[in-house]
Amino acid sequence: MANVSIRKVVKAYEGDVQAVKGIDLEIIDHEFVVLVGPSGCGKSTTLRMIAGLEEITAGEIWIGGDVVNDVPPRDRDIAMVFQNYALYPHMSVFDNMAFGLKLRKFPKEEIKRRVDEAATMLDIQMLLDRKPKALSGGQRQRVAMGRAVVRNPKVFLFDEPLSNLDAKLRVQMRTEIKKLHQLVPTTTVYVTHDQIEAMTLADRVVVMNHGVIEQVGAPQELYHHPATRFVAGFIGSPAMNFLPCQVVDDGGLKVQLADGTKMAIPAARVDRYGPYKGKKMTLGIRPEHMTETHDSEKPGVQIMNAKVDVVEPMGMETLVHHFVDGVAVCSRIDPNVHTGPGEILPLAIDMNNMHLIEDATNRVV
Amino acid sequence: MSASATAGNMPAPKAKVGSMEKQRRMALWASYIALTFFVIIFLIPPFYMIITSLKTSAEISAQAGNPWIVQNPTFDNYWELMTNAAFQRYFINSVWVTAVTVTLSMTIAILAAFSLSRMGFKGSQVLSTGVFLTYLVPPSLLFIPLFQILGWLGLINSTWALVLLFPTLAVPFCTWIMIGYFSSIPKELDEAALIDGASYPQILIQIFIPVALPGIIAATIFAFTVAWGAFLYPLAYLYSADQATLTVGIVRELIKGDVFAWGMIMAACAMAAAPPIIIYTFLMDYYIAGLTAGATKG
Numbered sequence: 001m002a003n004v005s006i007r008k009v010v011k012a013y014e015g016d017v018q019a020v021k022g023i024d025l026e027i028i029d030h031e032f033v034v035l036v037g038p039s040g041c042g043k044s045t046t047l048r049m050i051a052g053l054e055e056i057t058a059g060e061i062w063i064g065g066d067v068v069n070d071v072p073p074r075d076r077d078i079a080m081v082f083q084n085y086a087l088y089p090h091m092s093v094f095d096n097m098a099f100g101l102k103l104r105k106f107p108k109e110e111i112k113r114r115v116d117e118a119a120t121m122l123d124i125q126m127l128l129d130r131k132p133k134a135l136s137g138g139q140r141q142r143v144a145m146g147r148a149v150v151r152n153p154k155v156f157l158f159d160e161p162l163s164n165l166d167a168k169l170r171v172q173m174r175t176e177i178k179k180l181h182q183l184v185p186t187t188t189v190y191v192t193h194d195q196i197e198a199m200t201l202a203d204r205v206v207v208m209n210h211g212v213i214e215q216v217g218a219p220q221e222l223y224h225h226p227a228t229r230f231v232a233g234f235i236g237s238p239a240m241n242f243l244p245c246q247v248v249d250d251g252g253l254k255v256q257l258a259d260g261t262k263m264a265i266p267a268a269r270v271d272r273y274g275p276y277k278g279k280k281m282t283l284g285i286r287p288e289h290m291t292e293t294h295d296s297e298k299p300g301v302q303i304m305n306a307k308v309d310v311v312e313p314m315g316m317e318t319l320v321h322h323f324v325d326g327v328a329v330c331s332r333i334d335p336n337v338h339t340g341p342g343e344i345l346p347l348a349i350d351m352n353n354m355h356l357i358e359d360a361t362n363r364v365v
Numbered sequence: 366m367s368a369s370a371t372a373g374n375m376p377a378p379k380a381k382v383g384s385m386e387k388q389r390r391m392a393l394w395a396s397y398i399a400l401t402f403f404v405i406i407f408l409i410p411p412f413y414m415i416i417t418s419l420k421t422s423a424e425i426s427a428q429a430g431n432p433w434i435v436q437n438p439t440f441d442n443y444w445e446l447m448t449n450a451a452f453q454r455y456f457i458n459s460v461w462v463t464a465v466t467v468t469l470s471m472t473i474a475i476l477a478a479f480s481l482s483r484m485g486f487k488g489s490q491v492l493s494t495g496v497f498l499t500y501l502v503p504p505s506l507l508f509i510p511l512f513q514i515l516g517w518l519g520l521i522n523s524t525w526a527l528v529l530l531f532p533t534l535a536v537p538f539c540t541w542i543m544i545g546y547f548s549s550i551p552k553e554l555d556e557a558a559l560i561d562g563a564s565y566p567q568i569l570i571q572i573f574i575p576v577a578l579p580g581i582i583a584a585t586i587f588a589f590t591v592a593w594g595a596f597l598y599p600l601a602y603l604y605s606a607d608q609a610t611l612t613v614g615i616v617r618e619l620i621k622g623d624v625f626a627w628g629m630i631m632a633a634c635a636m637a638a639a640p641p642i643i644i645y646t647f648l649m650d651y652y653i654a655g656l657t658a659g660a661t662k663g
Contacts, residue, residue, distance in 0.1 A: 051560060052559075053559070072559070073559045074559060074561070074562040074564075078560060080557065088554065090576055103561060103563055104562050147557075
């Protein structure tokens, strides 16, 4: 159990390519932190630096009050779960889980007790004699988690552990990982490119892009109050819609789209958006805030007619794709509303949930 | 109902399947004919060796009769060789040179391949290529300079000369096979072991060697073949009978001037060929698996 502290950490490769550009992050004891971002954003490199598998070019990493920059992985008291499980193929499940303990010269009875305890927790008792090749993907991932749990380390590191599993199993294992953290509340750093995984698992999500941290926050905070255009677009599925606009004063502060459509800014936001009058901005609105017109009477809701391009029924909701001012836009509507390609669908745009992004800085204002 | 109607109306796919089966059958026949031809070609010499080894000298030199059939089979040639002190000495020399060569070559090759493929130090790529280039130098070009070196070391006419030389021939190729095999082991496996608390020697012994066993067996067979079957170097560097290995001993002992003891030569060859044949028969699957990994991933 330990805090993890990342201070001004840089990772540069030969040819001056910076994978991580001086990031700062404080992870408190028992916290479940998820690093999320697109490929090449530096999330895995950061995790590998915490593990000691990559050298740090500059900065410091602290685990449990000690600087670990020059401490080899085996002395950092961490455990890691890999995307491809990394189970030792010639060893039984028991031996895989016991390997770290044997190397640390634990007594045999203690090894057996710990492995049995972890196996019971992960429901793999009946697999202890099998070799990894005789296991399914989900079982292998459980064994990999068991190997981490038995060591009772200060920090758990997960490197995209669910990416090799099929969609159904991924959802199931996601729940298991969350349950495991509730049972063994060890400080956890988890890397994924899947924002749904990040949102569902994390106490705090760290969104990374191009080697920098874009935003750190609780899942709901990131969803409702993204700090940058990148976070606004990355978190949420389907992604937030972005429409180029300008803030104008036309008998009240309004957002004006390129085609001249004007939408009133809710009174509560007038003070915040006032200073951006005349600047190039982007209106961000999530698909669920552009929906069918049943609550159009609500203050701050604007009506817009959309010519439906594609309809995607999802069961619990229907996604409607259309164009606003030449920009492809997605709306999330009630599955009972019937519409089809080419039809005109009146949509209620809830401006109370709008986001305004300054184009010059890409920051949400 | 509709399915049966469709099947009834459309006989065309059936004809197509038939033609594919025919093509497949023809390809199989062609393969069998070609393979049988090559198997016969390759097996004629060992077959002739064995039947000749079972004949008496009189039967071998007799003009009458079919040379491919043994009239009066006898194990005299084998027995005579096995009770011959010189032949026993050659056999022991070959076994000792081969055992040391294999042990030495594999130890060096495994350590070299592990460090070159896994420890990622500067210049490891260049060194890996260099190891392979060494293998491309023909041994026959080296034996004169090597003669000078061995003379300088005082090892001419000593099996120690071979113990020193054969690993230099075997190590590059064995290392190359092992680099290929080690490279096919996912990097996460050693990272997991590093985090679990293993040192590099522990990773090598407890993870890499067991996982890479097919590759190790393939390389071992290669090193064995280099040492056991070598003819040029033993011929060039060993001149006294007590130091000779099997390959050279057979020629020296059983060919006296223009007199060839064919029955015993063939029996000696059969006995010399037995160990590699036994090893290949039992470990062929590992050998192919090991070589394939080396070829595709190296």
